[in-house]
Structures are given as C-alpha cells and as structure tokens.
Amino acid sequence: MxxxxxxxxxxxxxxxxxxxxxxxxxxxxxxxxxxxxxxxxxxxxxxxxxxxxxxxxxxxxxxxxxxxxxxxxxxxxxxxxxxxxxxxxxxxxxxxxPDLGDIGYDLPGFHARALFYHHVAGRYQLLNDNLLDLSHLGYLHHSSIGTSDDAATPEEREADDRVIRSRRIMRNTLRPAVVDWQTDFDGPIDRVSGMDFHIPGFHAGIADVMVAQGHARAGELLRSNRVWHAVTPAGRTTTNYFFAMASRDPKALDEAESYLKPVIEEDIFATVEIEKIISTMDELPQELMLKSDGTAVLGRRALQRMMDAEARKTG
Known part of the structure; x- marks a missing residue:
C-alpha cells in the first residue's frame, strides 16, 4: 500500500x-x-x-x-x-x-493531527533505516529530542511477519531539551522511546516521560506522545514522507508543530546527503554494521522477503 x-x-x-x-x-x-x-x-x-x-x-x-x-x-x-x-x-x-488500535491512534484522551508532508530527494529505504535506528536521536537531534542514552541504552525487540517492535527504557536518564519545554518538573526522569515498524513503510512511535524510580512522585507520567511516520516511494530515489502526532493536550500539538519542524528537517537532511553520496557510486561499498543496527537489519530483511515474494508472483 x-x-x-x-x-x-x-x-x-x-x-x-x-x-x-x-x-x-x-x-x-x-x-x-x-x-x-x-x-x-x-x-x-x-x-x-x-x-x-x-x-x-x-x-x-x-x-x-x-x-x-x-x-x-x-x-x-x-x-x-x-x-x-x-x-x-x-x-x-x-x-x-495497520489497525488503528495497534498504532495507538485511538488511545482514550489523545488528540491526533497531521503535521508535515515532505517530498524528499532520497530513496525511501534511507528514511526507513533512519526510523528503525533511533540511536541517532542523541546526535542528529541532540539539541531537541535526544540524548546519548538513546544510543547507549540496549533495545528490546519483538518481530513477526508484519511488525517489528523496538523499545528503549531509560532509567534516571539525561533530560532532552524537549522535556524541559513540555514540563515544569525538574527532577530525575525515566523515558520510554520506541517505534513499531508496520512493514513496508509505516512507523508508529512512542515517547513517554515519567518521574524516575526512587523519587517521591515515582512513575508519574509527565508527558505522553504518539508519532506516526508514513514513508512511501515517490520514485526510485525520491520519497513521500508524512508525519503526524497525537497528544493529550491539543494546544501541545500547536507548539509541537513549530518545535518539531527543524527535527524533521534534520532527518530529511541526513537522508538527502546520503542519497547525494550513494547516487554517485556505480557500486555501493559494504556498510560496516554496528550492534545498534539490529532493528534496521530486521527491517531490511523483511522488506527483501516481501519483494522476493512479489517477484515470484509476477515472474
């Protein structure tokens, strides 16, 4: 689809x-x-x-x-x-x-809104890779939504034929700038960050922030957002990219639209710059993979299985 x-x-x-x-x-x-x-x-x-x-x-x-x-x-x-x-x-x-319940669209009390559309000068798999490896949050988005703990914290993964789920649970973690913007609480925090990849191109994200364990208000939910990234090819090396978000506070979505605009543009920048490099190569060199690439590798393999199956049907 x-x-x-x-x-x-x-x-x-x-x-x-x-x-x-x-x-x-x-x-x-x-x-x-x-x-x-x-x-x-x-x-x-x-x-x-x-x-x-x-x-x-x-x-x-x-x-x-x-x-x-x-x-x-x-x-x-x-x-x-x-x-x-x-x-x-x-x-x-x-x-x-994807079922709307599975992607967190119909959570009680949440308000959903479409925020951005971009025609991206890069192939769609580059954006898929970006969303399957959230370790980049602490570096590409270090001034806004991420910290180094987004890369240092191990992932918990689950996968089946249709969905690849990834979660990072960060305890007493560093505070990304977005937390200071969204809450007055200045004590220690726990974070849950993750993405569900509904193959082949829909990513449903979770971003929850709680008061850290050990604090008098431990477990209190400070903010809870759901984000959705819809990634679909426009051409061989171009992509249609749609971003939407849900929050309990409709006014927060107004602020998020402004706050997250440069964040999305950073992802697009990375995609476009990589496309510029690989489009000059007659043959791509082998990537040097890291431990954090596990989810992205699962995603690539799943997409390849789908393409192979489609080729068999049409061949």
Missing amino acids: QLAHADPDPVGNGTAVAVQGRCPHRHFPLGASRRVGDAIQCAYHGITFDAAGACTFVPSQDKIPGVYAIKAYPLVERGLWAWIWPGDPALADESLI
Missing part, C-alpha cells in the same frame, strides 16, 4: 479516490490541475476525467477516443491517512493496513 494524509475535501459525494496523475495527451501532471465537481480537468488543454478515470470531455472535439482514460486505484481511508494500492487491484487487501 502507498499512503498519504487523507484529503479533508474529497470528491463531491464524500468518497476519496485515487487516480493516475498524468494526462495521456501531453503528460501534463494532473496533480497540478483542477477538480471540477467529481472530475479532474487537466490544466493544460482542459481534458477531463471522472472519478473512475474515464475521459468525459475533450474541449477541442466532440468524439472522445476510447484510449483516453487514466488508471484508478483502490483507496481506503483510515484515521489521518489514505491508503492507496497502486498494483493489481485484484491483490488489494485491506487487512494489510
């Missing part, structure tokens, strides 16, 4: 649809065109297609050639996202979409 933040203004009858983004006339991008009722009209020559992809209007002639049509794709809206199946429609399977 490919995915996107769900369109708050879908077609006129309230149903969101996904259609091919290229006009068959001169290949003008339909994403840069206009919607007319339930149809999309190419902004170049006015050729119009309905929600099923059939051509309904050609301004320069009465007869519509039978070949004039664009593809329509299965689409399902879940939570903040629209999930699009760009392959064989007969193989579309809604059960592959």
Whole structure:
C-alpha cells in the first residue's frame, strides 16, 4: 500500500479516490490541475476525467477516443491517512493496513493531527533505516529530542511477519531539551522511546516521560506522545514522507508543530546527503554494521522477503 494524509475535501459525494496523475495527451501532471465537481480537468488543454478515470470531455472535439482514460486505484481511508494500492487491484487487501488500535491512534484522551508532508530527494529505504535506528536521536537531534542514552541504552525487540517492535527504557536518564519545554518538573526522569515498524513503510512511535524510580512522585507520567511516520516511494530515489502526532493536550500539538519542524528537517537532511553520496557510486561499498543496527537489519530483511515474494508472483 502507498499512503498519504487523507484529503479533508474529497470528491463531491464524500468518497476519496485515487487516480493516475498524468494526462495521456501531453503528460501534463494532473496533480497540478483542477477538480471540477467529481472530475479532474487537466490544466493544460482542459481534458477531463471522472472519478473512475474515464475521459468525459475533450474541449477541442466532440468524439472522445476510447484510449483516453487514466488508471484508478483502490483507496481506503483510515484515521489521518489514505491508503492507496497502486498494483493489481485484484491483490488489494485491506487487512494489510495497520489497525488503528495497534498504532495507538485511538488511545482514550489523545488528540491526533497531521503535521508535515515532505517530498524528499532520497530513496525511501534511507528514511526507513533512519526510523528503525533511533540511536541517532542523541546526535542528529541532540539539541531537541535526544540524548546519548538513546544510543547507549540496549533495545528490546519483538518481530513477526508484519511488525517489528523496538523499545528503549531509560532509567534516571539525561533530560532532552524537549522535556524541559513540555514540563515544569525538574527532577530525575525515566523515558520510554520506541517505534513499531508496520512493514513496508509505516512507523508508529512512542515517547513517554515519567518521574524516575526512587523519587517521591515515582512513575508519574509527565508527558505522553504518539508519532506516526508514513514513508512511501515517490520514485526510485525520491520519497513521500508524512508525519503526524497525537497528544493529550491539543494546544501541545500547536507548539509541537513549530518545535518539531527543524527535527524533521534534520532527518530529511541526513537522508538527502546520503542519497547525494550513494547516487554517485556505480557500486555501493559494504556498510560496516554496528550492534545498534539490529532493528534496521530486521527491517531490511523483511522488506527483501516481501519483494522476493512479489517477484515470484509476477515472474
């Protein structure tokens, strides 16, 4: 499944649809065109297609050639996202979409919001690797959401055919700057940081901060956030990247949008810079792996199994 933040203004009858983004006339991008009722009209020559992809209007002639049509794709809206199946429609399977409960979307008292979209000039696996290895938080994001304990604390991992789960539980840990911004408590803290990777490109994160064990208020929850990173290829070396977040306090989401903007841009910077280097190489040198790469390795292997299985079906 490919995915996107769900369109708050879908077609006129309230149903969101996904259609091919290229006009068959001169290949003008339909994403840069206009919607007319339930149809999309190419902004170049006015050729119009309905929600099923059939051509309904050609301004320069009465007869519509039978070949004039664009593809329509299965689409399902879940939570903040629209999930699009760009392959064989007969193989579309809604059960592959992560359950909203599994990703922490419907936790009582939490408010969810889509915050960012970026078209990233780097292949999607680079962003997957970034989110599968949170040891980078203390270095790439050292001034905001991470500390060195994000790398020094061992991971607890679980994996099955669809999800890879990772948690770091940090006791009496260093305080990242984001904690000082979000709470007045200035004593010792415990942190839980983790990510659930719903293969092949959806990451559901947890970030909880509690008063540390041994303190008079031990275990008191100081802040609790859920974050979601939706990563889907735009091209061979480009990515559509969607970020959303949930918090108990809706006002905190307003502040988080400003606070986290440079954090997300740091991840994008790392992705783009790596892409610049590897795109110059005829053959990639072998990576020198570290202990902290365990979760990323599991993620890569899972994706490779999926690609191999798909190749066998289509081969």
